[in-house]
Amino acid sequence: MKTEDLAFLRSFFRVVTDQPIEFKASDTNRYVPLYDTPELAPHDPVKLLARPIQFALGQSVQLFSGFRGSGKSTELHRLRKYLSEQGDYKVVLCDIEDYINLSQSVDIIDFLLAVAGAFGDALQKEGFLPDDSSKEGYWERFTYFLKRTDLKVPEMSTVGIKVALKSDPSFRETLQKRMAGHLGALVEDVRTYVTGCVKKVKERHGPDTEVVLLLDSMEHIRGTSTNATAVQDSVVNLFTSHSDKLHFDHLHVVYTIPPYLKVLYPNLGTLYSPGGVQVLPALKVRDSERNIFQPGLDLLERLISARGDWQRLLGPERETLDRLSLLSGGHLRDFLRLFSEIIRRADRLPVPETTVDAAIAQVRTEFLPIADADAKWLHLIATTHGVALPDIKLLHDLARYLDTHLALYYRNGNEWYDVHPLVRDVVKAQAEEATRRQTQSH
Incomplete structure (x- = not known):
């Protein structure tokens, strides 16, 4: 890899590291x-x-x-x-x-x-x-x-x-x-x-x-x-x-x-x-009906553009960028985390799709494994868009979902919840399989 490409990746990696913007002189271009x-x-x-x-x-x-x-x-x-x-x-x-x-x-x-x-x-x-x-x-x-x-x-x-x-x-x-x-x-x-x-x-x-x-x-x-x-x-x-x-x-x-x-x-x-x-709330990139919310995608494009040249990293088209935005669920830290994983794996520019896939897989594995009971509850959150709290004694589990971003909070008029897009399909499949096994056992 060229020296100038390594310098670009090093600089980009540093600015996607998650940290609050304190509005000092060095933060002017990041916000x-x-x-x-x-x-x-x-x-x-x-x-x-x-x-x-x-x-x-x-x-x-x-x-x-x-x-x-x-x-x-x-x-x-x-x-x-x-x-x-x-x-x-x-x-x-x-x-x-x-x-x-x-x-x-x-x-x-x-x-x-x-x-x-x-x-x-x-x-x-x-x-x-x-x-x-x-x-x-x-x-x-x-x-x-x-x-x-x-x-x-x-x-x-x-x-x-x-x-x-x-x-x-x-x-x-x-x-x-x-x-x-x-x-x-x-x-x-x-x-x-x-x-x-x-x-x-x-x-x-x-x-x-x-x-x-x-x-x-x-x-x-x-x-x-x-x-x-x-x-x-x-x-x-x-x-x-x-x-x-x-x-x-x-x-x-x-x-x-x-x-x-x-x-x-x-x-x-x-x-x-x-x-x-x-x-x-998290930044809405889809509405509660899972329709794409374009203003949210455009804001994430502006956010990453303020940190580095994403086109040099991903290629000139927005398809890959929008894919990352949607997979982040509009959670800013997870959005930047996906970029940091892509950058650490980059061996040429723009990166091939296999590098992007590997980065996504890595971030997804950090949410896993999920217990069957958790998968069932999370799937209920995904389908009802509420917290679906079955018993107040289980509050600590709900707190864990929110802390770890397994469940995300949104607001567009009314407030609503959803499962993180990185694991939504995993949760659905696991919940359905757990229910099937339970039914067969009876």
């Missing part, structure tokens, strides 16, 4: 404004999230859900950019995964500590607070809270509390037990701290300044094979039973949540007025 099209403009998540912040009087709270790889983090970065450009907003974007372990159950105590700590850290990092305020982040304040309430916890430094909250399960368990009777006091202390920070921001930047906290990655929470149900129950409890504790005076907050929470708790948005719940 494609998906919601500038007439078909998608009514569903622009930034507009829908920004309006309650702009219209509410002084404070608001919203929930934002998106599946891994759907572009949710990119949209949060875009929301921060959009609001910051308005002039009256100071926006901080925090990753909750830096503060709590998302493979374990989350308690309201852990979560409040993480929110307050992340908020203070981010304000200081962005330079939104006066210099002298850096002398007391929430981690320092919490040590004083423990002394005031005469709570005994293992001695550790301020940095130790922050680290232990994420990495030391025994510390979290001890903290939860000893704080159980002091939750009201902790809520008051966190709110006092948050309000004090907002006040200092307004004193420095003007009384009309609005402060916004965007809390990302909470939708990443998931348990292991042994604790998945307990972890999911803890998330439900956090955002439903403790919803009143997640509102803060004079602060606009957007929390990300796992997609299954909306399924499990109908009308969840009423607990988070005035913003409610927004769910970021």
